[in-house]
Amino acid sequence: MTENKEMLLPKDTRYLKYPADGPFDQEKARWTAFNCSRCSVCKWVDSWRVKSAKYARICPQHTKYLYDSHSGQGKCDLALALIDGKLQWDDDPEIKNILFQCTMCGGCDAMDKGIRDAELIKMYRWLRSEYVKRFGPLPEHKTMTDSIREYDNVWLQPRLKRNNWVKELKGMGIKDLNREKSDILFFAGCTYGLSDELKGTIVNIARILLKNNIDFGILGNKELCCGSPPSKTGILDEFERLAVSNIKQFNALGVKTIITPCAGCYGTLRVEYDEIEEKKNFEVLHVAEYLDRLCQDKKINYKKELGITVTWHDPCHMGRLGRPYVPGRDLEGVYEEPRNILKSIPGVELVEMERIREYAWCCGGGGGAFTGFKDFARWTARERLAEAMDTGAEMVVTSCPWCETSLRAGAAGMNEKMETVDLFDLMVKAL
Amino acid sequence: MLKELRNIVGAGNILDDQATLDIYSRDKSLNPPKKPSAVVCPDNTEEVQELIRFANKTLTPLIPSSSGIHFLGATLPEQGGVVVDLSRMNKILEIDTQNRKVKIEPGVTWHQLQDALKEHEQIPLNPLMPHPMTSALTSSLEREPMLIPKYEYGDPVLTMQIALPSGDIFKTGTASDEHTDGAYPEGPGIDFFRFFQGAQGTMGIVTWLNLKTEYRPKHQKAFFVPFINMGDTAEPVYRIQKKHIGSECFVLNRFLLASLLSEERHGDFGKLMDELPPYTLILVIAGSPRRPVERIAYEEAALMEIASDLNFQPGRTVGGISGLEHSMLDKLRNLPSEGGYWKTRFKNSTQDIFFITTMDRAQGYADLAFRCAASYGLNINEVGLYMQPLERGRACHISFSFPCDLDSSKERANIRNLYIELSMKLISEGAFFTRPYGPWADMIYRRTTTYTDTLKKLKKVFDPNNILNPGKLCH
């Protein structure tokens, strides 16, 4: 007993109060890695949230590739060995797979935060950047990288095409913030904005906003990639370039609120931009957060009853990776808002999958896995689709272009059909 | 040899007259007689150690025996040798009421133990109405089923002292460390105590054993539920056990319950056979040390709820027998110190086939046994059936009793054939014979090749000269 002694506290002050803010560097990576106790929390859904044996795993990479090296724990071991020089970067070609198969979904990161200050996703991003420094981007990611450098988007599309989606809204008075003023910027994102398959979603969103007389504008051809893909794939110089340019542009235009339909953009703008020193004069919301307010205020007038059972897939970057880490604070995210919207749509019954919110299973579309490790991404998506099917839902609803693309790719060729629908496309059907 | 034995146990404690050797060469089983060359009665552990050293030196088989009554052939000297009769070592060494345990020597009987624990408000976890001479130590070591399935943690066996076949003394669990209360069975190192359980004295001679004891209730009620078929008892017992109702809980068929209740073979037995239902579930609801009446009340209410759900009728008697509740509780709480054994009132021996299974499988085994008995010309109304739920109904012990007149060679042969055939059939149907006595050993160990092989290897480790009860199990 120590009543008569001075209180004996750890000498390393990081144990007393973890400095979650500030740059994430090698020292922080080592701290995260060093304090791995091999508790295996990174491999499983939080025990209190496990509802069945079937859906108890959290990490797609570890579930698929099995070796502990391919888990959060293994990556901590790897980081420590590389930092301390026990392993050299070119010792084993598997290092590339260990680092880049991961979908960066943050499942391990979220589960670990239940028990310690583990910033696994930041550590992975740091490890990937160190890899890229030595060997360059993965060949599979090269096209994307070149595209960003050349066109400021990930899809090898000319900048002028950015504005194509707006053509469908001609005459509806959508503002171009390069010429007009508004406090609200609708940040479409590369994937919604440049994909013929997905752009209908943002057209639908814009219609809803316009119909409700929301004063907002877009950047049109001046919109740049948010920087998410290079940020996740280790090309940090590109991420920084894009982030700085974006912040400067947003500030210059006097934007106070950015709303985005893309979960990837959302998480990047909201969390990863904290790494950029540039002052930010704006808040970032997902469209679901914004529209939920309208739904709560009963401002959305639905006209149709859909008569459908759906399940909601939480995109990682909208959920557990959608808030900066503050030790002790709830791992909040945009969880309730899309559910509220779904429940507000007449004739929509929401049934939940077992793994939801901060303990959701990934779609397979993140972290560069969709381009770098296609089979694995498809496998991950199919696991999610199977879970969705087990709910009895007729479709998966989500609100992330990456999730939608990955889940649809996963569904192709499956015997049982499970459609993936964007939240706002579903909403529009009832209007 | 006798001289050396005499030096160890003293002249008065060695028996080698023909009459005694004849007695020790047979038991109540149908196993062929095997004569020992002597019987020695040690008084303490040191003498047991000396006997073992002698046996190793002379390669003389030693057959440990704790009581004067045996039904299963476990103490017949298969390969000759000296019977070590431990019945003189009959002290209760310690009653630890705080930790609810008792330390006993091999010669302590269940009656003796139950009686000694009474003033401490404790009971031992005994099997169903054991023979007055049955050793509590051996009975527990050999994993005879206890009557109370409510203690989910089970396992009444705690620590023990063993004279190993090397002659060394070994204490299991925390008894190995003198700074403890010697309560915990696991250790030292590994779970050694498990090798000595179910071993029929082949792995060592246990000279004392610590057993769990439990609270002896002051308030209790016995309930009796009649059933037509064995299988009908399963669902009620599952439900009762899963709801944590009751203390003692078991099922007897008409024949065994009549045998248990009747005082005389020809007296009330026939009447009981007429009055009792084919099967009776006996359930004792007992109070605990605190608020016993309230406890009984809620358990009784819960029992009645299940009874109403499943449409069965628990009563304070069955078949209109007067005084049944009192008589049953008295029999359970006050084991007889002497007198006849209820299972052998009908004939002078009972040949029991017992195994472990689950309650939902019990009816199938009962059908098989009765069919088989009938095919041997037995009156199936005179075959006993006892079902003892274990561990809250996770499994059950089933025992079929075939009364047999040992003096009739014809009946002996008939019952033995039935015994062999039925045992083999039951084993083939998945009945788990965890305690392979006599002819079962071969039936079981032929099938469990790696288990058998490993057991033989371990036996060599413990008993390289195979001096302890050779010929038993797979040794």
Add this chain to the structure above:
Amino acid sequence: MKNRDRNNEQHQQILGAFQTALGQENVSDGPATMNAYFGDWLPPKTLGTSVPPEFVVLPNGTMETQAIVKICNRFKIPFIPVGSNQWSLSSAPNRPGTVIIDCKRMGEIHEIDEKNMFAVIEPLVSLAQLHAEANKRGLYIGSPEASAQSSAVAGHLFQGMWGVGHRIGVAYRNILGIEWVLPNGEILRTGSFSQDPACGFWGEGPGPDLRGMLRGYAGALGGVGVVTKMAVKLHPYPGPRTWPCEGHIPNQVSILPEDRFSWDIVKYDDLEGAINFMYEVGRAEIAAVLQKWPTVYYAWWWANSNEQYWETWKKRTFQDNVKNAVGVSLWGFTSKKQFEYEKRVLEDIIEETGGKRIPREIYDLWVPRTANNWIRDTNGSRMMRPSGTFLALRLPTDTLRNSIGVVRTGYEWVNKFSPPILDSDGPDWIGGYDFGHFGFGETDFPVEKTPEDLGDLMNKLLGMTKEDLQNGIENGIGPFLGGTYHAMAGKVFKYDKLLKGIKKAIDPNLVSNPPHNIPVED
């Protein structure tokens, strides 16, 4: 201490043999993969030398595991089986050329027999998975404090001092049938698995129970082969079919239905008072969980961040309120009436023994977020959080009474070596098992995770263990150290010859994680 070079001819032969048995994708010898299999929860070198494995293999099922074990025997190379590989102590290779048998492809629950209350599981099945499946069927098992994400098979083999042991005993007394590849490559089936048709309902026999080889105070530490399938007991559960949990990590709360479940935290003036209360609860045959936690546990399990931990510690939030307190959870197994009955009995006992409930605000702060971890754990690994790790001193299991003395001497030791041991307020965990028949003591204390502090302390701990042994005191710490300890303790407690004999008999080539469970000199 060096593995064969990957180009070495024998390495290639072994690799080829493994690949033939399992397929190329289920065998690895890559350094990046090996790197994930040779650490434990302490900084490198704290527990002595460790070397990466030479291979990691992923067999699926008993037959493939047997094939691997036979190859290991053929080449006389050591193997170590791992389950979930959580907090590994004995699964870090201690000699070159080691093969890790990783059970990641064995994660099936083969069967849950709802009626007869048992489950048949493979080694990767976690306690949380099993708990969830059991709950769905109105059944439960326990989960030790750290944690439900560990392998249920490994957890059952290795101690399993779970909260519900008050009623159902500790984990390793809940093992039924086992299917098990012995070190010599033979497949051993115990209990009712030994029968044909095999079924999992019973653990013992036939005859002497060979589970004795496997279990023990801290398992066999991989020294007796690989368990590939196990039947375990499940128990009747009056709780909801889905585990109740609200909120978000790291502040989730779990509250079981209040008409069937309760938690009381009752404090006493001294440890003796607390233990007396535990005896009375056990004697009364009530409650499902009965645990006297040390102050430090309240803080460890509860705090959502290091900052919260140390802030509340400095304020003495728990030290001043839960010292010598016992946590007791009543469950209404039979009915609401039974639950009410137990409440009345508990009230009587508290009054008679002079107990006091902890202040309501502390109860409200602590119980919702923390108490149910003793039924299904999720926060247990938080004990690493405030200083990076912890160590345990002695871990005696005997009677409740015996635990008092052991943890008391533990205080003295902790005091003597503080620093480097950090503030812990007398870390005296005493768990009650089997309705008070047994008590388990453990002295866990926080240490800063630095190689210097820990290395030094480990030496002192080992020194104390040796000293204890010289005095004929067992106290349980040793089994966790496996072979080294058995070599020392075996002589004192007279089991070394038997254990060596057993090890040699089933592991003639000494391939199963030597030197566990005992070193054998040829």
